Amino acid sequence: MTEKKRQIIVFLIFAAAALSAPFFLKDSYLITVLIFVGINTILAIGLNLLLGYAGQISLGHAAFFGLGAYISGILTTRFPLDPFLVMILAAFCAGALAFVIGFPILKLKGHYLAMATLGFGIIMYIVFNETVSVTGGPSGLSGIPYLSVGPLVFDNDWNNYYLVWISTLAVMLLAINLTQSRIGRALRAIHDSEVAARVMGVNARILKVQIFTVSAVISAFAGSLYAHVVTFIAPASFGFHFSVELLTMVVVGGLGSIYGSFLGAAILTMLPEFLRVFHDLDIIVYGLMLILMTMFMPGGLVSGIQMVTQYIAARKAKRKDEHAQA
């Protein structure tokens, strides 16, 4: 079986599992949780393209998520516009902003890049909070309409689940394709050594800005979805804390792994729902996860799973050898 075939099969199995999940879940609460897993998966993939593939950190990605959510929220509550058109507009605006700030910001490296993106994120957070007449300020923006296609209105969990997960699968497919294209290879080259990549003819500067833009567009798309699914948004969801949460998802799941992003998003979204204790301790758990993962499993859970399967395979092979010798 070729690598490509194997990947198609893995994706189809994943898609089938994701799309059939609601039929096995009697509990609508669980479906709600899975809707948020889907949205966070989109966000984690967006950040992972930048962080895991191109090796460029962003501590301000919640800002693009917020930008998408606020543009969709504000325009669809104030004006009789088509939400899907607004969604495209929101993604475009976030992309344009990322493109413009991308050039100066991505000239910076490592720690400086982290600080600059963090600063950008906090500026946007302050703007969401302080432009009260537009965004509703700290008390938030409510009454955002549900999405609808003809007679189909996405106003219940079941419909929203499919809306979000079909979008999630589409983003996954796009990301998988992107990372395996020429661009994906170039990004990994930049990750390993920017100088070497440039020597090989990769235009690192442009490429970094492009992937930053793609990543922002994906985040804004998730923001628009979030706004229409929840119908209420407030700045607290788009602050530094959420940027760190996204970072944790990507690191826990696995840097440079699309399915890892799903795994990280699923774990970090579900933990607080099922562990009541977690509510007070969440930032301690995030901190510990970041430290322990970075120290002992830098490839994330995905690499951990690979290590375990390889270990089991090696033991099986060894046992076979022993049997053969006996």
Next chain:
Amino acid sequence: MDNFQQLIQYVLSGLSNGAIYALIGFGFAIIYNATGIINFAQGEFVMLGGMLTIFFLTVFHLPLVPAVLLAVMISTIVGVVFERLAIRPLRNAKPLRLIIITIGASILIRGIAMLVWGKDTHALPAFSSNEPILIAGATMLPQHLWIFGVTVLIIIISRIFFNYTMMGKAMRACAYNAQAAGLVGISVKSMTLISFVISAAIGSMAGIIIAPLTMTSYDVGIMLGLKGFCAVIIGGMSTGFGTVLGGLVLGLLEALGAGFISASYKDAIAFIILLLILFFRPEGLFSKKETERF
């Protein structure tokens, strides 16, 4: 006259905040020069200083001086533990992993502080009287004098340490070239550890002297840390006067901006300055030579 008095008032509060930013900035610069790491947990030392002092004052009813000393000592121990457990094992890792691990440490420390002391803001009583002093029609609190005094003292001590003691010179040697410093017999490892010790001590001291003016809570570390970083970026990552000027400029602009433009965007001013400096003069405003920032 009224406007003039206001101006003086803003300048005063700007300068005292600026002195704090400069101290926090020093903490960044000391670790950066020794290890090449920007310590995202720097702000947490500041938070720990203030919170621990209040803790010792109110729970153990200690007098101010022992409470301050204990607070600085414990923050320093946290710095040492952090270096030994998280930084040393990853000495040769890529920046990305180091960034993530210091962010992890910072939210871990913040989380533990929240668990221990709760989410409330606390006030530290002023060191001496609360009687305002009148200067040119503006009022100044004795705490402002404490801030200026302690800041100047710390700057003088660190000058003497870095220029005239063997250990300080060894640390500077590591900053110039760690490999060469190792060759002449300087233990780079212990210099790294010492840089965390000094930086945690200065950071917590900054947190202690500002706490009576601005109140403190488990999450003050984010903002104060970032503003200290802004100061040190303006100063070009130096442990010298560049950073002091950087802190004062930032404090002044913030106070004037908040006073004359809009108080709600006060915090945004620091970050806009941070971004502008990073975009256009990443080597800092006061340094002449081009430096590469990898």
